[in-house]
Amino acid sequence: MSGKTSAADPAEYIKKADDPKDDVNNRAATEEEPEAVRFSPEEEAELLDESNTHKTEANTLFSSGKYDAAITKYDEAVAVCPNYLDFELAVLKSNVSACYLKLQEWKNASTAATAALEKLGKLETQLAEEEKAAAEAKAKEEEEVEEEIISAGAEKAGPAVPADEKEDPAQVARDKKREDNKRIRYKALIRRARARSEEGGWTNLAGAEEDYKLLAKMDNVSPGDRRLVQQQLKVLPARVNEAKEKETAEMWGKLKDLGNGILKPFGLSTDQFQMVQDPKTGGYSMNFKSD
Structure with a gap:
C-alpha cells in the first residue's frame, strides 16, 4: 500500500529564509x-x-x-x-x-x-x-516657439548653433x-x-556571483579586478551548488527529526515515507511505504 503527496522543495524554504532581499x-x-x-x-x-x-x-x-x-x-x-x-x-x-x-x-x-x-x-x-523633467520642459518650450528671430549681426556672424547642439550645463x-x-x-x-x-553559505555565494556578473558588465573595472571577476565567475557556480546541496541536506535532517517527533505517538516514523524528486520541476513527492 502506498500513498503519494506532493511536498515543496526544502531548498526553497532555505533560500527564502536566508534571502537578504526579503x-x-x-x-x-x-x-x-x-x-x-x-x-x-x-x-x-x-x-x-x-x-x-x-x-x-x-x-x-x-x-x-x-x-x-x-x-x-x-x-x-x-x-x-x-x-x-x-x-x-x-x-x-x-x-x-x-x-x-x-x-x-x-x-x-x-x-x-x-x-x-x-x-x-x-x-x-x-x-x-x-533628465526626464528637463526633456519634457524642452519639448514644451519647442512647441511654444513659433518663429526664430536672428539679428542682422548674428546673420553676418554665421549660422546659429542648433539648440540641441548647445552644451547644457545642467546635463553636464x-x-x-x-x-x-x-x-x-x-x-x-x-x-x-x-x-x-x-562569508560563504548558499545565499551569500549566490549573491557574490550576481555581484561579479554586474561587475563583468561595467566598463570602469581595473584590469586586475577584471581578472579577479572572471576567475570568480568560473569557480562560484560549483561553490553555490555545493552549498545548496549541503544546506538542503541539513534541512532534510531537521525536517526528519521534527517528523519523527510528531509521528512517534502513532507508531510511525519518517523511514516509512520515501521522498522522490521530480527532475523536471525540482520539487518532491512523498510515498508512504507500509510493511
Whole structure:
C-alpha cells in the first residue's frame, strides 16, 4: 500500500529564509525611512564640512591600519551628514565596508556595501527623473516657439548653433554625477562580492556571483579586478551548488527529526515515507511505504 503527496522543495524554504532581499523588503514594509530634513544652503555647507573633517580623519586612520578607529570616525561623518546627500553617504558607507574587509568581518562589510549601493540607486533614480523633467520642459518650450528671430549681426556672424547642439550645463553636471556614481558603485560592488564570497553559505555565494556578473558588465573595472571577476565567475557556480546541496541536506535532517517527533505517538516514523524528486520541476513527492 502506498500513498503519494506532493511536498515543496526544502531548498526553497532555505533560500527564502536566508534571502537578504526579503530582509530588505520586510524592513521597508515595517520601517519607513526617516523623512529627509532639508537644511538651508549655509547649514548644509556647515554640516558637510564637519562630516568631511571626520572623513579625513577616518581616511588617515585607515591608512595607518587603525580600522576600528576609522569605522568610528566614518560613523561620526555619517551622523552629521544630511541624510539626503546620497552620494556623500554612499562614499562613507563604502569606506566603512573597506574597513570591515580589513578586519575580516564579512557580514558587516557586506551590510555596509549594500547600504552604499542603496544610496547610489536613489541617486541614479533622482538623476533619471531630472533628465526626464528637463526633456519634457524642452519639448514644451519647442512647441511654444513659433518663429526664430536672428539679428542682422548674428546673420553676418554665421549660422546659429542648433539648440540641441548647445552644451547644457545642467546635463553636464548630471553626467559628472553619474560618472562619480559609477566609480563608487564599482568599489562597493567588488567589496560586497568579496565579503559575500568569504562569508560563504548558499545565499551569500549566490549573491557574490550576481555581484561579479554586474561587475563583468561595467566598463570602469581595473584590469586586475577584471581578472579577479572572471576567475570568480568560473569557480562560484560549483561553490553555490555545493552549498545548496549541503544546506538542503541539513534541512532534510531537521525536517526528519521534527517528523519523527510528531509521528512517534502513532507508531510511525519518517523511514516509512520515501521522498522522490521530480527532475523536471525540482520539487518532491512523498510515498508512504507500509510493511
